[in-house]
Amino acid sequence: MRILHCVSSLKVGGAEKCVRNLVLEQKLQGLTVAVLSFGAPSDAFQKEMETSGVKVINITGNLISRAWSSIRAVSTFSTVHIHSPAVVRAFTLIFPVLLIKQVVYTIHGEVEPPISFVKESHQLARLYINRSYGVSENIKAGIKNRYGWPTSSVTVIKNGVVIPLKPQEISKQSKLQLCVVCRLVPLKNIAQLIEAFKQYGCSDYAELHIYGDGPEKSNLEMLTTQLNLNQSITFYGAVLDEQAIYENKDLLLINSTTEGLPMSLLEAMARGIPAVSTSVGEIPNVIENQCNGIVYSLNNLEEWQQQLTFANTHRKSLQEMGAAAYAFIRDQFAIKHICMIYQKSYQ
Structure with a gap:
């Protein structure tokens, strides 16, 4: 074949x-x-x-x-x-x-x-x-x-991802390590996240790492500077090495206005990193709220802040969500299983 x-x-x-x-x-x-x-x-x-x-x-x-x-x-x-x-x-x-x-x-x-x-x-x-x-x-x-x-x-x-042998340890640092991994385009709604990060004083307990490139990147960097958040928010551009992206991260943030099923969600959960995400597209079919991640209503930034605060103050629960996220993706989205399904279709 x-x-x-x-x-x-x-x-x-x-x-x-x-x-x-x-x-x-x-x-x-x-x-x-x-x-x-x-x-x-x-x-x-x-x-x-x-x-x-x-x-x-x-x-x-x-x-x-x-x-x-x-x-x-x-x-x-x-x-x-x-x-x-x-x-x-x-x-x-x-x-x-x-x-x-x-x-x-x-x-x-x-x-x-x-x-x-x-x-x-x-x-x-x-x-x-x-x-x-x-x-x-x-x-x-x-x-x-x-x-x-x-x-x-x-x-x-379904999409498939490589599953590590075991999930990584999360929530071990004094500040939560948050990450955004996406193409920086308007529908990802990253500007709203940055503004909320400032409004709710998230820099007191969290740092935000933004991976990706796109037409919104320069505007988002400018907004970060205007809000005096350069010490708490870092832009990395497009990074291919997934290990470098997700290493030492505690939570993935998704604030999209519309989505199918983001690969970043599967990649993070496959490493034992839960997500805090808008409840759009296929995401609610993957994230069981407060079990293997957290979902919130689109544009409800007060709910977003409450969920993020919960994750910070309940570190043990966050670790349990990470373990559940890993188990779910391992069972449902392993690339080995997806590969076998496609091979049958090639016959």
Whole structure:
């Protein structure tokens, strides 16, 4: 079995992390696997893939040259696993080649990329896609509105993460070590978090570490300076090393206005780090409040402050939540289990 995973890029993002985890696990299990990317060789995850011995085929050039390069790449693999609506659109010109392949499609996002011809390309794709998957129930439920596909044509397969042998110890430092791990865009609502951090005097008992890049980064740094929080809030930019991100952290903060299922949530919980998160998207299906994490209502910053204060003053409860978070992700989202499910779909 030869598997070609097809992505629009290997930049840092939730879908790209899912693909990386799956590809590296499949390689560990002895499968022949490669990646076709319409992104640049400088994309963040490409070096990691290649260092791990995974071949990455970059598709560049004009429309005709890209189509020809795609045909050459696809022709040597028995299974083609697509991970992006943009790839479905790009494969419109080569769909006859895909008719003789086992084609699997995983839909990672709830929102379409801002590109044209998406719905039309997905109508054509029904001719060659053998199996379709969504990473959440919301994606499955919305598939009819997005592409006109029947809901029954999509099966849910959860995202998978690598599970450490044991959870890390948390809540051992005098101040709570909080982290935000996301692309810094408006819907992540980080400015509101920073303002609340100031309003409720969180710097008295906590430090906030913000990992990620994006169009909001400079504005957020400026806001932090204006609020005189530079001693309590640190920006790190895009960091690939998950160990460096989560080491010595006690809580993950998610303040998004909308979400599917953030990879950062799974990554943190897999290390025994619970989250304090808005109750949006698939998050309430993962976090059982006060059991393996904490959820609060969108824009209810008073509730957020109360929950954070609870976590700080009940350190033993916080540690118990961390242990429960680890056990839940180990049982439900281990990449080894997800890999086995996909392997069956490749048959």
